[in-house]
Structures are given as C-alpha cells and as structure tokens.
Amino acid sequence: MMVQSVLGPLDPAGRVPPWQQTRLGAFLVAGYGALASSASAQSLWTHGPVAIALQQQAAVASGIVGAIMRGVAWQWDPWWMARASVSQAAWLPRLAHGPDVMRGLALDSLALGLAIVTVVRPAPLLPPDASPDDPFVAALGLVELESGRLLQPNLRLLRQMAEEMPRSVVEEAVEARLASVQRLWNAVLASLASSA
Amino acid sequence: MAGPGGYDVLEVNGRRLRWRIDGAAGAPVLVFVNGLTQYAELWTVHRDALVAHGFRVVTFDMFGQGESDKPALFIEQEDQVAALQAIVVATGAERVFVAGISFGGLIALRHAIKHGDRLAGLALLSSFASLSPQLRLLGGTLLQGLALGGIAYLQDMLLPMNLSDAWLGPRLDQLGEVKRAGFVANDLFALQNLMESFLHFRPLTPELPRIACPTLVLNGEFDFLTPRSLHDELRRGIPDAELVIVPHAYHAFTLEQPALVAGLLAGFMRDVLSGAWRGKGRGEGRVAVAPDAPSQDPEPFPRGFDHMRAIPVRVPRAKRP
Numbered sequence: 275m276m277v278q279s280v281l282g283p284l285d286p287a288g289r290v291p292p293w294q295q296t297r298l299g300a301f302l303v304a305g306y307g308a309l310a311s312s313a314s315a316q317s318l319w320t321h322g323p324v325a326i327a328l329q330q331q332a333a334v335a336s337g338i339v340g341a342i343m344r345g346v347a348w349q350w351d352p353w354w355m356a357r358a359s360v361s362q363a364a365w366l367p368r369l370a371h372g373p374d375v376m377r378g379l380a381l382d383s384l385a386l387g388l389a390i391v392t393v394v395r396p397a398p399l400l401p402p403d404a405s406p407d408d409p410f411v412a413a414l415g416l417v418e419l420e421s422g423r424l425l426q427p428n429l430r431l432l433r434q435m436a437e438e439m440p441r442s443v444v445e446e447a448v449e450a451r452l453a454s455v456q457r458l459w460n461a462v463l464a465s466l467a468s469s470a
Numbered sequence: 471m472a473g474p475g476g477y478d479v480l481e482v483n484g485r486r487l488r489w490r491i492d493g494a495a496g497a498p499v500l501v502f503v504n505g506l507t508q509y510a511e512l513w514t515v516h517r518d519a520l521v522a523h524g525f526r527v528v529t530f531d532m533f534g535q536g537e538s539d540k541p542a543l544f545i546e547q548e549d550q551v552a553a554l555q556a557i558v559v560a561t562g563a564e565r566v567f568v569a570g571i572s573f574g575g576l577i578a579l580r581h582a583i584k585h586g587d588r589l590a591g592l593a594l595l596s597s598f599a600s601l602s603p604q605l606r607l608l609g610g611t612l613l614q615g616l617a618l619g620g621i622a623y624l625q626d627m628l629l630p631m632n633l634s635d636a637w638l639g640p641r642l643d644q645l646g647e648v649k650r651a652g653f654v655a656n657d658l659f660a661l662q663n664l665m666e667s668f669l670h671f672r673p674l675t676p677e678l679p680r681i682a683c684p685t686l687v688l689n690g691e692f693d694f695l696t697p698r699s700l701h702d703e704l705r706r707g708i709p710d711a712e713l714v715i716v717p718h719a720y721h722a723f724t725l726e727q728p729a730l731v732a733g734l735l736a737g738f739m740r741d742v743l744s745g746a747w748r749g750k751g752r753g754e755g756r757v758a759v760a761p762d763a764p765s766q767d768p769e770p771f772p773r774g775f776d777h778m779r780a781i782p783v784r785v786p787r788a789k790r791p
Contacts, residue, residue, distance in 0.1 A: 392542050392659040402650060419620050422658045426617040429662060432543055448543055 280466050282401040288408065290400070292347040294466055295410050298396055299346035300354045301361070301462045302417065303339050305390050305455070308365030310335035312383040315367075320380045323434075327427040328380065331387050334420050345413025353465055364454050368447075381435055381447050387428050389451035391421045393459050399466070477510070477537075480530075482556040483549070485539040489557055492517055493526030498590070498739060499563040501528040503554060503570030503578045505596075505722070506664055507628065509536035509655045512725065519732035519764075525739065528566075530557055532577070534660035545663045550577045551584060558588050567739050569593035571724055572696065573664065579674055579704075582681045591742045592708075593686040593735055596693055596721045598700040599707065600673035608695060613665045621656055625649045631695055632722035678707030684747050685711040686738045688731070688760070690719030698778055710753040714768045715777065716760045733764025 281290045281298070289295075310332050317328035365386075369378045397418040404411045436444040472478050472490060480487045488510065491499075500520060502513045510529040517527040531538035532550050541549075554577060558566050567590050570578030575597025582592050598605065616624045629645065630638065641648065685708045689701035698715075705713040714734065716723050724731050741747040750767070752758075757777045758768035776783045 388542060388659070392540075392657065395657065398654040402647070418622075422616075422620040423618060425659055425662060429543065429659070429666070436543075445543065452542055 279401045280399040280463060282404070284401060284404065288405055289347065290404065290408075290410055292349045293351060295346045296349050296351045297354055297462060297465060298399070299342050299348070299410075299413075300351065300358075301458070302342045302394070302396065304358075304361055304365060305394060305458075306335040306338045306342070306417075309383075309387055309390055310339060312365075312367055312379075312386060316376075316380045316383045319376055323427075324380055324384075324431055327431050328383055330427065331383070331424055334424050335387075338417050338420055341413045341416045345409040347410065357461070361458055364458055368450070377435075377439070381432075381439075381444065382451070384428055384432050384435070385444075385447040385451040386455075387424055388432060388448060389455040391425050391428070393452060393455045394421075399463075480556060480560055482553050485533060485541070485549075485553075487530060487533065487539070487553050487556070488537045489528060489530030489560075491526060491528045491561060493521040494524070495526070497524055497526040498743060499526045499528065499561045499566040500735065500739065501530075501554070501557055501561070501566055501568045503568060503574030504530075504532055504535060505572035505574050507624070507652055507656055507661065508571075508574070511536075515728035516724070516732045516735070519729060520736060523732070523736040525736065526561070526563075528557060528561060532574070532664075534657075534664045536655050540657055540660040541663065542659060543663075545667060547577060547580060547667050551580045554578070554581045555585050555588070558585070564588075565590040567591045567593065567735075567742075569595060569735055570597065571595040572597060572721065576674075579678075579681075582683070582685075583674065583677045586680065586682055589683045591684045591686070591739060592681065593688065593738060594701075594704055595688045595724060595731070596690060596696050597687070597704065598696050599675045599678055599703055600700070601668070601671055602697075602700060605696060605700065609665070609668060613662070616658065616661055616665065621653050621658055621661065622649065624661070625652055628722075632693075632720050633726060634692070634718060634720050636718070637726045675703060675707055678704065679709060681708045683710070684738075684742045684753050686734070687711055687713045688716055688723075688734065689713060690716050690721055690723045692719065693721045693723075695721040702778060705755055705757070712753050712756045712758060712768075713777070714758045714760050715771070717762070729764045730760065730762075733766075734760060734768070737767055 281294050285291050313328040314332035317325050317332060320328060367379055368382050397414045400411060400414060432444055477488050477490045480489055510531050513529045517529055520527050533553055534540045534545055565588055568578045575594045578592060579599060582589055612624060612627060615627055687701050687704045689698055701713055705711045741750060741752060747753055757771040759771055760768050771777045774784055776785050
C-alpha cells in the first residue's frame, strides 16, 4: 500500500507533532530492537556468509535504535502502552518448520529483517515541508538509508537458503513475518492518521 | 466498476495488479508497459492524447511497482510477461498494440515472442534485446548504487543520465518534488528484485525473427544508457521493424516529449490498421527521423549516411542499399 504524508501537519516550531514522533519512534525501536537482538544472537552460532549478514543486520539495527532514541521528542503515549504487550510478543523469535533448530532461527531472523525493511518505510510518511535538519526527520532519513543497505545481502541469503532447503519453507517463514509486521504497521499507520 | 482514481485490480496468479483502461469500447487498444522506476500515472498525458485520437489505452503498474503487489523475495521477468498477457486478455480485444519503454520494452519484447498472436503491433522505446558490455556494467553500477545509497541515490544517477539539459534546466529548483513522487511510489526491495531479475539474463536476439507484427523502434538521439547499437539490433532482428530516431532526446524521452511520443504512436497504429504501413514504405528495416511536430510522419534517414554515427559519415559505397 502506498502511503504518503501521514505525519503532520507540522507544529508551529516546524516539527512533526511529538505524539506522532513518539508513536512511530516506539514502533521503530521495538522492531529494530527485536531485529538487533535476534540477529546478534543467531550470528553467534551460525557460520559463513549468513553469520556475517546477521552480524551486519544486528549492527545496523542497533544503530537505527540509537538514532531513533536520540531523534524523537518523546512524550507519554497511553495508546502505545496499551499495545506494547501485543506488539512485543509479535517480535519474539519463531522456529521455521523443516530445517534444524539453528538454521530455522537464522532463517527467522533474516525473514524478520526482510519484513521490517520491506514493510516499514517511515521516510515517505513525512510531509514535504519537513526540515531535513530536524532531528526526527534526520533519524527517519537514516532509517531509510541504513535499512536499505541491509536488503541486498538479506535478499540474496534468503534466496540462497531457498536453494538449500525446500523453497516453501523459506517462503512460509518470510510470508509469516511479512504478515505479522504488516499487521502491526497498519495499526500504527491508522493511529498516526487519526487525531491525538 | 473502476476503483480509486479510475484504477481496477486484476488478480494474476494470486497477485494483485493495478490497471485502468480508457477510451471508447471497441476502439483499437494500446497497452503501455512501464520502465523500471515508473508507475502508471506517468503515461497520463500520452493516454489522454491517444484517447483523443480515438484509441483505447491501458496503463498499469507492473509487479513490484506503484500499487501493484510487490513480491518480497521472488520475481522473475516471466511473471511480468504473464501479467502483461493477463492484461491483454482482460481488454477483451482480439489483438492489441503494446508499447514498452526500457525495462518495459524488454517485457513487451518477451511477450511478443511468446504471445505474438495477440499483437497488432509493437512499439519498443529505449529498449534492448541484449546487454552490451556497457549496459551490463551500467546496470550493475545502478544496482549497487541502489543497494548502497537507496532510491534517492538511484534517482540522482538516473535523472542527469536520462533527461536533457533542456528539460532539467528549468526544473532544477523543483527536482525535489519530481524525486519525491518516485521516492514514494517505489520501494527499495521491489526495485532491487526487479533489477536482480537481470542476473541470469540471456539475450533475446536469436528469437527476434519470431516477431511477425509491425514494430516501431524509438531511440533517443543522445540515449547513452541504451544507445543506437542496441536499437539497431532490434531493427535488424525483427523482420518488419522501423527504427525512428527521436532528435535531441535521451533515454527517458517519453517524459520529456509526451505529445511527440503520442503522435508517433498514433501515426504508427493508424498506418498499421489502415494498411498504409507498407504503402508508405515503412517497416522492413527502414531507418527514419522523428519530426518536430507530433502530427507529422517520420522522415527517412538521409540516404547515403550512416545512422549509427553521431557525425555525418557516408556509408561505404559497397554497403549502400
């Protein structure tokens, strides 16, 4: 779904309203935080290019979490607090059917990375008149750029896995993560488009 | 009934394709096929002009583009061919014209080889049947640029490569808006998947003789992404093709000169439908130059000169027709 300029209108200081920053920021921290944790853990017991890709995924995801933490003008958000438990459960590792446990967890971590990067694209949500010098806008720009750099190794490793194990296993793992992340993202988008 | 913005959804092999058809029922049908980073709305000016000329026009987002489904992991060029064929069937017309640009030209070419029986004519704009060393290396660089720098970086590379100073100059201050539209419509993973569908590309050159319908090949005079040699390969390989060189144009001339492109396509379709294509000596390997005015026919390339050269070099006497 093509979504644009959901954020705003800008407040008198030229900022995206803090409640929108908070809600989007909390979602990004939860998603990329889960990815950093999952990828970091899986990279410890995998080998070869997959281990390197997972390590890169963990490093980039950690960097994004840090940028969001610094870039957002945080405020109290009861909507997010009410959803936190549902959202947190969705990010937990899942074991793909078929392969051994370790490969299944590595597959899930790569699938989670692909799902986050493909589904969650916050930069186009910004209004055209948002200043690139604003810390929140800069942080979303960093998400766009850095998450994009995860993509190529991620896609190639998943395709490679699809040659080493039944393709349906990889497809199911990816589809499950895509559907799960899409559900969460749709809820955030809907709430961002509503009033505070 | 059409959905939002006049677009409908067609389901093809379990995936959703966004498309629309405009023009009077029963009129000759033309299907536009997008370039890599394009989306259906970029044909709006052409579409309206051709509908005014009495044609029926289809525009759609390919898989991975705009608001059609964007497969996350696996997408092959054959999937796009199947999508195009589904669109052709959905028009209800027995035979249609298909016009594709760049990546869309390649898909149109594959479609014409596989489903030529449904084609009244084919227009290939800024297209290619093989990857020359230059195009292969440029494509690899564009893909790497996309992977490392994202969509914005790809746009920064493509805009000056594919558009003229005459178009860019007056718009330098508005390029942010131009880029934003493409930035929002495109997704990085989808573009990467589309570009990586070239990783195992095999030339279509040996299969070109199978295309039996009249074919118009349009090449920008200064297109260096897909230069003259690649278009001439199409002209020589397709039995009833005509190469028309578009003066002053670069790779993305459909964006720069929509009225001229619509006029050239309208003239091509009219000539084919009326039988004048042959009567005017068009096709069968002719080389021509596009006019400045959309209403005029292309003029034959000056006799005795080499259309492959940028400077006026005479064809060696032994090779003259």
